[in-house]
Amino acid sequence: xxxxxxxxxxxxxxxxxxxxxxxxxxxxxxxxxxxxxxxxxxxxxxxxxxxxxxxxxxxxxxxxxxxxxxxxxxxxxxxxxxxxxxxxxxxxxxxxxxxxxxxxxxxxxxx
Amino acid sequence: xxxxxxxxxxxxxxxxxxxxxxxxxxxxxxxxxxxxxxxxxxxxxxxxxxxxxxxxxxxxxxxxxxxxxxxxxxxxxxxxxxxxxxxxxxxxxxxxxxxxxxxxxxxxxxxxxxxxxxxxxxxxxxxxxxxxxxxxxxx
Numbered sequence: 001x002x003x004x005x006x007x008x009x010x011x012x013x014x015x016x017x018x019x020x021x022x023x024x025x026x027x028x029x030x031x032x033x034x035x036x037x038x039x040x041x042x043x044x045x046x047x048x049x050x051x052x053x054x055x056x057x058x059x060x061x062x063x064x065x066x067x068x069x070x071x072x073x074x075x076x077x078x079x080x081x082x083x084x085x086x087x088x089x090x091x092x093x094x095x096x097x098x099x100x101x102x103x104x105x106x107x108x109x110x111x
Numbered sequence: 112x113x114x115x116x117x118x119x120x121x122x123x124x125x126x127x128x129x130x131x132x133x134x135x136x137x138x139x140x141x142x143x144x145x146x147x148x149x150x151x152x153x154x155x156x157x158x159x160x161x162x163x164x165x166x167x168x169x170x171x172x173x174x175x176x177x178x179x180x181x182x183x184x185x186x187x188x189x190x191x192x193x194x195x196x197x198x199x200x201x202x203x204x205x206x207x208x209x210x211x212x213x214x215x216x217x218x219x220x221x222x223x224x225x226x227x228x229x230x231x232x233x234x235x236x237x238x239x240x241x242x243x244x245x246x247x248x249x250x
């Protein structure tokens with residue numbers, strides 16, 4: 001499933017589309033401590049967090065995740081959004097918490 | 112003679128710009144056709160180094176050279192230095208201030224991640240003089 005397919009099916013807002021129409025999500029990683037995310041998120045994971053600052057985008061780029069999913073309706077500031085677009089990072093926004101949002105994706109990945 | 116040499120100055124004042132050098136290196140390596148796995152290792156190791164320079168050393172300089180068999184990264188700063196390198200290498204040990212922790216960093220994973228993602232790493236640090244971290248990723 002691609003990030004855009006996931007967003008459309010579960011009503012997430014697409015803040016930045018990046019490569020979200022073509023890239024396949026292969027795993028899930030949930031964490032708010034960016035230091036841990038850097039070392040532990042895998043390439044092509046969907047990364048779920050409430051940490052909506054510009055460094056979240058940098059971590060997303062460098063760890064090469066398939067998409068960043070901001071949860072609990074926490075919106076990024078303008079700089080963060082701009083950076084996501086510049087760097088082609090797929091950035092989604094969910095109103096649900098990390099667990100429930102990730103659970104929806106998990107079910108899809110089990111199909 | 113290396114295939115490619117890159118140099119970046121890391122701005123110590125601006126936490127929001129941390130990652131620019133690593134992202135730029137990543138793009139250049141992609142254009143050279145380096146394997147995604149090696150690029151990911153370089154990007155993570157460099158970004159952690161960049162963040163460390165911003166948090167602890169008021170910036171510094173990054174040199175990256177690409178050879179057919181390896182990528183070499185040298186991160187040099189003139190910051191306060193590392194008093195106890197062995198301790199700094201332990202996961203969870205951190206001297207980062209609270210404002211950095213509030214951004215999601217400072218969990219004591221920087222140097223351990225750099226060690227984990229590079230194939231070879233050396234640290235040369237003198238308190239009050241600065242730190243040089245040397246890392247290699249084999250191709």
